[in-house]
Amino acid sequence: MSSRDRILGRVRRALADVADDDTPYEQAVGRAYLREHGERTAGQTVDLLAENLADYRALVHRCADEELPELLARLLAERGSRTVLVPPGLPPHWLAAAAATRVPDRATSTARDLDRVDSVLTGCAVAVAETGTLVLDGSPDQGRRRITLVPDHHICVVRVPGQVVPSVPGALGRLDPERPLTWISGPSATSDIELDRVEGVHGPRTLEVVLVSGG
Amino acid sequence: MSGGTFVGMPAFPEAAREAVGDTTLRANLRHATRTIRDKRAKAVAELADWAELREAGKRVKDHTLRHLDHYLVRLEESVVRAGGTVHWAADAEEANRVVASLVKATGETEVVKVKSMATQEIGLNEALAAEGIRAYETDLAELIVQLGDDRPSHILVPAIHRNRGEIRDIFEREMGSWGRPAPEGLTDSPGELAEAARRHLREKFLRAKVGISGANFMVAETGTMVVVESEGNGRMCLTLPETLISVVGVEKVVPAWRDLEIFLQTLPRSSTAERMNPYTSMWTGTTDEDGPSAFHLVLLDNGRTDTLADEVGRQALRCIRCSACLNVCPVYERAGGHAYGSVYPGPIGAILSPQLRGTRSEIDASLPYASSLCGACYEVCPVAIDIPEVLVHLRERVVQGGAVTRHGNRVTLKPAKGHAAERAAMRAAGLAFARPGVLRLGQRLASRTRRLHPRTLPGPGRAWSAARELPKVPAEPFRDWWQRTRGGTTEGNGK
Ligand code: SF4
Numbered sequence: 145m146s147s148r149d150r151i152l153g154r155v156r157r158a159l160a161d162v163a164d165d166d167t168p169y170e171q172a173v174g175r176a177y178l179r180e181h182g183e184r185t186a187g188q189t190v191d192l193l194a195e196n197l198a199d200y201r202a203l204v205h206r207c208a209d210e211e212l213p214e215l216l217a218r219l220l221a222e223r224g225s226r227t228v229l230v231p232p233g234l235p236p237h238w239l240a241a242a243a244a245t246r247v248p249d250r251a252t253s254t255a256r257d258l259d260r261v262d263s264v265l266t267g268c269a270v271a272v273a274e275t276g277t278l279v280l281d282g283s284p285d286q287g288r289r290r291i292t293l294v295p296d297h298h299i300c301v302v303r304v305p306g307q308v309v310p311s312v313p314g315a316l317g318r319l320d321p322e323r324p325l326t327w328i329s330g331p332s333a334t335s336d337i338e339l340d341r342v343e344g345v346h347g348p349r350t351l352e353v354v355l356v357s358g359g
Numbered sequence: 360m361s362g363g364t365f366v367g368m369p370a371f372p373e374a375a376r377e378a379v380g381d382t383t384l385r386a387n388l389r390h391a392t393r394t395i396r397d398k399r400a401k402a403v404a405e406l407a408d409w410a411e412l413r414e415a416g417k418r419v420k421d422h423t424l425r426h427l428d429h430y431l432v433r434l435e436e437s438v439v440r441a442g443g444t445v446h447w448a449a450d451a452e453e454a455n456r457v458v459a460s461l462v463k464a465t466g467e468t469e470v471v472k473v474k475s476m477a478t479q480e481i482g483l484n485e486a487l488a489a490e491g492i493r494a495y496e497t498d499l500a501e502l503i504v505q506l507g508d509d510r511p512s513h514i515l516v517p518a519i520h521r522n523r524g525e526i527r528d529i530f531e532r533e534m535g536s537w538g539r540p541a542p543e544g545l546t547d548s549p550g551e552l553a554e555a556a557r558r559h560l561r562e563k564f565l566r567a568k569v570g571i572s573g574a575n576f577m578v579a580e581t582g583t584m585v586v587v588e589s590e591g592n593g594r595m596c597l598t599l600p601e602t603l604i605s606v607v608g609v610e611k612v613v614p615a616w617r618d619l620e621i622f623l624q625t626l627p628r629s630s631t632a633e634r635m636n637p638y639t640s641m642w643t644g645t646t647d648e649d650g651p652s653a654f655h656l657v658l659l660d661n662g663r664t665d666t667l668a669d670e671v672g673r674q675a676l677r678c679i680r681c682s683a684c685l686n687v688c689p690v691y692e693r694a695g696g697h698a699y700g701s702v703y704p705g706p707i708g709a710i711l712s713p714q715l716r717g718t719r720s721e722i723d724a725s726l727p728y729a730s731s732l733c734g735a736c737y738e739v740c741p742v743a744i745d746i747p748e749v750l751v752h753l754r755e756r757v758v759q760g761g762a763v764t765r766h767g768n769r770v771t772l773k774p775a776k777g778h779a780a781e782r783a784a785m786r787a788a789g790l791a792f793a794r795p796g797v798l799r800l801g802q803r804l805a806s807r808t809r810r811l812h813p814r815t816l817p818g819p820g821r822a823w824s825a826a827r828e829l830p831k832v833p834a835e836p837f838r839d840w841w842q843r844t845r846g847g848t849t850e851g852n853g854k
Contacts, residue, residue, distance in 0.1 A: 148447040151609065151660045154767040155428045158668035162425045169614055172422040177411035177621070196634065251648045255565045255599050275635035288649040289598040289640075293591060312635075313620040321581040321616050322441070324598075324646045327623075327639035332591040335631070336500035336516055337523055337549040338387070339394050345499055345553050346560065347591025347638065 180310035181274055189273045190304045194355060196276025200330030201343060202351040209358045212301070216265065217241035219299055219352055225262035229291050233284020234265065238301065249287045258294040264348075266292055269325075271302045272315045276330065278302065278353065279315055281323040289326055298348040300328075304355045371725040375694035384520050384695050391519045392686040398632035399683060399739070405634070406624065416621045417743040419613055420677035423579075424667060430579040430612045431658065437582030441644020443654040448606075450661050450766075455486035457657050458571065458604055462492050465602050467568045473586060473593045474498035475573030476680060477606050477659055479511065479702040480715075483571070494571065495537070495563050497592035499556050506533040512696030512704065514682035515630055520695055523547040534559050560592065570596035570651065574607045575679065576622060577656075580615045583643045584656070587626060587636050597640050603651035608659050610667075610676040622679060625741035629681035662715030668764035671752040675710045677742040684736035684746060690729055699729065706736035710749040717765055718757050724775050727753035 145153075166172075184192065194204045207215045220228060220242050228244040239246060247261050267285035268278045278300050280286045292298050302308065309315050319325060332347030343349050403409050423430050435445045446461075448454035462470055470487070472478065472494050484494040484505075496505040503518040504511050507529045511517030518526070527547040534541045539559045545551060572593065576585040584605055586593050597603060613619070627636045645654050667673050685691045685705030696704030700722040701712040709730055713723045727750050730736075736746040756763065760774040 146447070147449045147453060147660075150449050150767065151447050151658070151664060152428050152431065154660065154664035154764075155431070155609075155667060157767070158664050158764065159425060159427070161670055166425055167422070169422060173415060173418050173618075175415055177408040177415055178406075181406060181408070200633075200637075259561070259565060272635070277635045282646065282649055289594065290650075293594050293598065312623050313617075316617060316620045316623075321578065321583045321641070322643050324643070324649055325639075325641040326594065327635065327641075329633070329635040329637050331637065332589070333637050334499045334553060334590050336498075336503070336518055337526060337552055339391055339516070339519075340549040342549050342553040345557050345590040345592065346497075346564070346595055 178311075179313050184273075184310065186305040186308075189310050190308055190355060190357075192310075193271055193273040193276060193302075193304075193308055196273065197330070197353050198276075200276050201333075202276070202330050202353050204353050204355065206355045206357070209356055212238055212354065212356050213241040215354060216299065216301075217243065219354075220244045220263055223263065223297055223350075225297065227261045227263070229258065229261045229264040229287075229295060231266055231285055231287025231291065234267065235285065238265065249291050255290065255294055258291060261295045263297040263299060264291050264295045265299045266301070268300050268302045268307060270315045270318050271304075271308045272310075272312060273308055274311045277312075277315070278328045279319060280326045280328065281319060282325075283323075289324055292326065292328070293347055296344070296348050297350045297352070299352045299354065301354045301356055304357050370721040371694075371698055371700070371729045374698035374700065374722075375690070375729070383522065385693060387520055387522055388692055388695055391513070391516060392688075392692050395515075395632055396686045399629060399686070402628040402632045402634065406628070409625075412621055412625050413741055413743055416625055416679075416741055417677060419618045419621060420679075420742055421674075423613055424610065424673060424676055427609065427612070427667065430614055431609060433579040433614075434577055434582065434612050435658075437579060438644060438654075438656050439582075441582045443582065443644040443656055446655060446657045448657050448659050448661070451481035454481050454606055454657055454659050454661065455483055458483060458606060459487055459490045459492065461602070461604050461655055462487065462569055463490070465569055467492075469493050469495065469563075469567065470569040470571050471495050471497050471563055471567040471596045471600065472501075473570070473572035473588070473596045474501045474517070475571075475606065476514065476702055477573045477608050478571065481606070481659065481661060483606065495560075495567075497560050497563070497596060498588075499553065499590060499592075502556055502560065503529060506530065506537065510697055511702065513685060514680055514704065514707075515685075517696075520697070523549060523552065526552055530555055538562055560595075564592075564595040564599055567596070567600045569602045569604065570600035572596055572603065572605045574605050574611055575626065576619060577607060577612045578614075578616050578619065579612050581643055583616065583641050585619065586640045587623075587630075588639075589631065589637045591638055594638055594640055597642065598650045600651055602653045602655070604655045604657065606657045606659055608661075609663050610678075626679055626681055629679075629683040629739065629741040662717075664767060665717075665764045666711075666714040669714065669752075672710065672714050672749050674744050675707070675714060675749060677744055678707050678711065679742060680707075681741055683739040683741065687735040687739050689731055689733065689735075694729070699726065701726075706730060706746045706750075707744070710744075710746055710753060713753055713757075717763070718753070718772070718775070724757050727751075727757060 197204050225244050227247050230246045269281040270279045331351040332344045334345045335341050438445050446457045487494050496502050500518040512520045524547050530541040539562050541555050574584045575587045627633045688706050691705040699708045701708050703711045709726045713726050718724045730750050732747045757775045760772040
């Protein structure tokens with residue numbers, strides 16, 4: 145007998161007490177919980193996102209669409225970044241004012257190549273206000289998962305209010321499970337040493353979020 | 360510790376007595392559990408619908424368990440459709456064999472690992488070592504445990520029994536023989552220690568061809584795997600290697616994509632007391648040019664179907680490993696995780712280990728007694744596992760014997776020897792539990808008379824309480840509090 149059959153057989157014997165007409169999934173679960181917590185206008189939802197991002201030690205900036213290239217150029221310059229990783233579908237005008245050399249994300253580039261880049265700039269799929277979370281789904285303006293992981297500085301641009309949802313249930317409803325998804329809430333952190341929070345053990349130690357409106 | 364037992368572990372009371380005598384350990388633990396506990400209460404209070412989320416989480420898990428065969432088959436179809444391969448492992452040995460042969464097929468002799476309790480449970484690292492494969496733990500705490508040739512003591516913060524000075528010494532002494540040595544003049548500041556770990560591990564990530572992980576959730580409908588973490592070491596292991604092997608207990612499956620909306624709200628808040636943990640990775644099979652090109656899922660039984668066969672004990676399989684029950688447990692706070700002799704410490708360990716492994720060994724037979732039955736663990740559990748109920752049920756099992764399922768077969772357990780006192784105690788407890796009203800009355804009485812309670816425990820509890828003051832009985836019995844406040848969400852509303 146294969147292990148598959150053995151395990152499934154054990155499961156079925158173990159569940160001898162469960163009636164054939166057991167309550168179906170839809171009724172069994174019941175979803176009395178809230179879809180979102182509290183009532184907010186779109187603007188208040190964006191404010192909450194900014195607040196929660198900052199609370200988790202992301203650096204938050206806000207600007208209008210036409211100010212974006214200037215702001216991004218300044219953020220890269222302030223950090224002294226000479227190179228910036230760029231996903232294939234990033235809007236070209238975002239980096240129009242920046243002096244940093246663009247490094248395209250290529251399938252052939254190794255993790256070591258990525259480790260030598262100073263910063264990475266991406267868009268985002270959805271942002272969750274109640275938890276201060278950014279979700280990337282590998283779309284062309286976000287690139288492969290590893291580019292937002294290996295470099296030490298990540299700048300993520302969120303279009304507001306369009307890409308912001310209030311809550312976790314709202315985010316799952318917008319995402320495609322077939323894509324590889326990365327949920328990011330603040331920079332990498334550990335509390336493993338006497339519960340002292342230390343930023344950035346493995347992921348980027350600095351996360352900057354730009355909330356851009358009117359785009 | 361093959362098979363998940365810490366070989367040579369004394370039974371709980373002895374191990375606990377030793378642990379409570381260790382003042383550093385106790386100070387570290389008290390600080391840790393209290394800090395997390397207080398933060399957690401705040402994070403939970405932010406959600407007005409906590410009671411409803413908890414109920415929904417419980418129901419999703421219960422429904423899945425009641426139809427586990429259906430959802431496992433569905434999961435398998437979805438994973439295969441998405442480009443993954445599914446393997447089934449009836450026990451630890453088979454799981455280890457499957458993983459070792461998958462690693463060997465890649466031609467590699469090194470793997471990087473995401474912290475995973477399932478792989479600790481089966482003793483994977485040791486099994487791989489026997490096959491000439493070196494497994495590197497990449498979670499900072501697991502690294503500390505691995506370099507210190509130590510055992511994890513907490514689900515969430517496995518190295519919580521070590522202070523910064525000890526960690527510095529371990530890094531200085533051991534890093535060199537595992538890879539990049541610790542930098543000269545390393546101090547004990549957490550920032551410097553984390554930086555040393557970052558550099559040490561980065562070398563491994565950048566060259567790793569095989570990653571091994573567990574998963575927090577698997578979605579039957581879509582075949583999606585979910586890993587929740589903080590440091591990013593998980594993302595490194597899940598996305599940089601060419602081959603990814605995930606070893607996951609069969610109970611981690613949930614029916615639908617939508618079910619994640621419950622657990623992604625309750626798990627981080629219960630666990631690290633955050634609104635959301637820094638990183639969550641979700642992947643469905645493989646994706647062209649993004650992440651591993653080969654994905655293997657090893658579905659692990661190893662006692663889970665035996666646990667499923669127990670209608671009372673089954674609820675332990677709802678556990679989402681948040682560790683909240685550890686942080687509120689007065690026994691865990693004093694005894695520490697090692698005393699439980701298992702990768703699953705604390706209240707959940709006390710009910711899970713004896714079910715996964717059976718109660719034949721002395722340590723497993725003693726675990727159901729590693730509790731004061733105060734009910735705090737049930738109160739915080741985000742999937743409402745009635746741990747006290749299962750503890751009492753297992754005590755009865757140990758003391759009186761009875762029918763259980765082992766390795767898929769029904770067997771009859773003989774009453775444990777040397778438990779005469781407990782047998783008598785159980786007859787009384789059995790009486791009370793058979794009549795909920797009597798139990799409630801007993802608890803109320805205990806609350807009202809708490810100033811009169813003895814400072815040491817009789818019977819099997821004496822060993823640990825001898826060195827300790829007993830925890831105070833809560834002012835209000837848990838069951839009453841729950842009825843009054845529905846889990847704290849309506850506290851003060853007078854409902
Ligand atoms: S038993 Fe409940 S509280 Fe304890 S770790 Fe599991 S889910 Fe968390």
